[in-house]
Amino acid sequence: MKKSWKKFIKSFKPSYSVVFMMYHVIPGAPVKRNAQRHDFDKGEYEKAKTMYDKLVTKTSELKMAPAEVFLVKGKRKVVQRQQFGPVKDLRVFKMSA
Numbered sequence: 001m002k003k004s005w006k007k008f009i010k011s012f013k014p015s016y017s018v019v020f021m022m023y024h025v026i027p028g029a030p031v032k033r034n035a036q037r038h039d040f041d042k043g044e045y046e047k048a049k050t051m052y053d054k055l056v057t058k059t060s061e062l063k064m065a066p067a068e069v070f071l072v073k074g075k076r077k078v079v080q081r082q083q084f085g086p087v088k089d090l091r092v093f094k095m096s097a
Contacts, residue, residue: 010042010043011042013042013043014042014043014073014074015039015040015041015042015044015074016039016040016044016045016047016048016071016072016073016079017037017038017039017040017048017071017072018037018038018040018048018051018052018055018069018070018071018072019035019036019037019038019068019069019070019072020035020036020037020038020055020059020067020068020069020070021033021034021035021036021067021068021069021070022034022035022064022066022067023066023067023085023087023090025066025090030093031090031093038051048071049071052069052071052080055069056069056082059082059084060084063084064084065084065085065086066083066084066085066086066087066090067083067084067085067087068081068082068083068084068087069081069082069084
């Protein structure tokens with residue numbers, strides 16, 4: 001009985017995803033953006049949060065700049081964001097796909 005209730009409640013919880021965006025800057029060319037998204041099932045906040053924390057520590061260890069890491073709830077709501085390098089300045093420039 002408890003399993004069915006947990007399964008029922010889990011169906012109403014949001015899904016989570018971790019997004020890693022790296023920007024490639026070459027002078028005289030448009031800024032290139034590379035995004036990788038890792039999706040998690042509904043109600044798996046703990047797994048998504050641990051992956052987000054690991055990704056932030058690894059990115060800061062390797063000093064990969066400019067880059068951004070997002071923890072997204074559902075499809076759009078950003079729960080946490082970490083930026084490495086001058087990301088705000090790069091968003092002004094022309095982007096290529």
